[in-house]
Amino acid sequence: MTYLGSNSYLGLKVEAVENTPVIPNAFCPLISESIKTNINYTADRRMKGIDFKSDDLLPGNKMHEGDIVVYPDADNLGHFLNMLMEKGSTTGSATGYTHPFTFGTAKSYTIEIQKGPYAQRFYGVKAKQIQGIFEDQKLKLTISVKAVGQFSGGQLKAALSGSVTELKLSSAFTSSPNKGLVVGDTICLQLDSGSYQDIVLTSVNADLETVGFEALSITAAANNLIYLKAQTPSYTSLGGILTQGNTLVGVAATSALADTAAASKATATSMYDFSFTLNNNLFDAPSTGNNQGPVKLIEQVKEAQLSISRIFEDVSQHVSWLNSIKQALTMIITGNTISGGTTKESLTIKFHKVKPMTNDEPLEVDSIIFDRQEMEALYDSSDAESIEISLVNKTAGTSY
Amino acid sequence: MKAKNISKETLIVPNVGIVKPGEIVDVPKGFNNANFEIIKKEVNINTKK
Secondary structure: OOOOHHHOOEEEEEOOOOOOOOOOOEEEOOOEEOOEEEOOOEEOOOOOOOOOOOOOEEOOOOEEEEEEEEOOEHHHHHHHHHHHOEEOOOEEEOOEEEEEEEOOOOOOEEEEEEEOOEEEEEEEEEEEEEEEEEEOOEEEEEEEEEEOEEEOEEEEOOOEOOEEEEEEEOOOOOOOOOOOOOOOOEEEEEOOOOOEEEEEEEEEOOOOOEEEEEEEEOOEOOOOEEEEEOOOOOEOOOOOEOEHHHEEEEEEOOHHHHHHHHOOOOOOOOEEEEEEEEEOOOEEEOOOOOOOOOOEEEOOOOEEEEEEEEEOOOOHHHHHHHHOOOEEEEEEEEEEEOOOOOOEEEEEEEEEEEEEEEEEOOOOOOOOOEEEEEEEEOOEOOOOEOEEEEEEEOOOHHHO | OEEEEOOOOOEEEOOOEEEOOOOEEEOOOOOOOOOEEEEOOOOOOOOOO
């Protein structure tokens, strides 16, 4: 049997208790993903009386990381920001909630990615970096994430026969093989007949290897396969991407003036290319009493960069670069009108202080001149802030 | 097989359609979604002799 990637999904849900898995119930259409578990296998090189390199592999430190690529809408964008930054108090109502984000302590998520019949679940997921670029007018995000653990598939530890209400998972991958599972999950167990039995979990036991369920008549041998059953995705919306055409960028001497400049097309700065990278340099705290992966993920120093290409109109940007002059930049992307009112979805990113690391004005025949700038976002002492993000959408703050 | 949308959102579900909160719809065999509760078939036991 073959499976098509187009049928897959990204499911996600914020964890009520950090690093404690939950069942994802929000779904986001993926462009691509590359999250994987690295078991860091090495060849067993111990002397065992053989003259071949090795007779087995030995596992090393488990790591779970990779990238998610999406065209975000205003609602699922909140989840990705929530993985990277700290959300403040949400204000507003169902016709327009405003969620403020600043760098701080991010929330952890459980995410699932469908791989054919099984769901690859990661828990304790936080974002290390979000890169936003406009690709063919559309805002495309690459979210680099890390996780503390995973559940996807495994094997039955001991044979089952007759009416049973629990099973044990093999501890070949980890000493805590039921970690990552949640009451209410559906797992699929390979029967001796070759078919798979759906099993809805009623308990995930504290012995870290047993799961319970309502009585079922099962005949299955030890080492039969088990996997977490993929969900059928459900979406609250399948449109509403954010576009460059609905983006205004204000650049001025202060953040307040940049806000004013970004408020209208007449005062905004025309950008040819615009991309940003937000990074919290997430650290994998080494595994301690946890054989699944890092014990926790810790935000370290925060940073951000901008890459801008704007039409060269005067010498100001050249001098800004030469003399390292402070600028502030505000970007506002407006989306659809939220149902039931007149408020529009929006994403506002305020960089309180930026300076160009480079400012190139390359010349090409028959081409107008651009200021091509690589900007470093800086902490602004007068505003006591570096970056602020404000997201307006129809999703209540409790979802984040 | 039937399932009920137990979320507070109207949901778009591939191969099922648009499902309002609280709505019960037919779903394909094997359907599995955290926003839905599978409706178990009621078993009518006739005890009348």
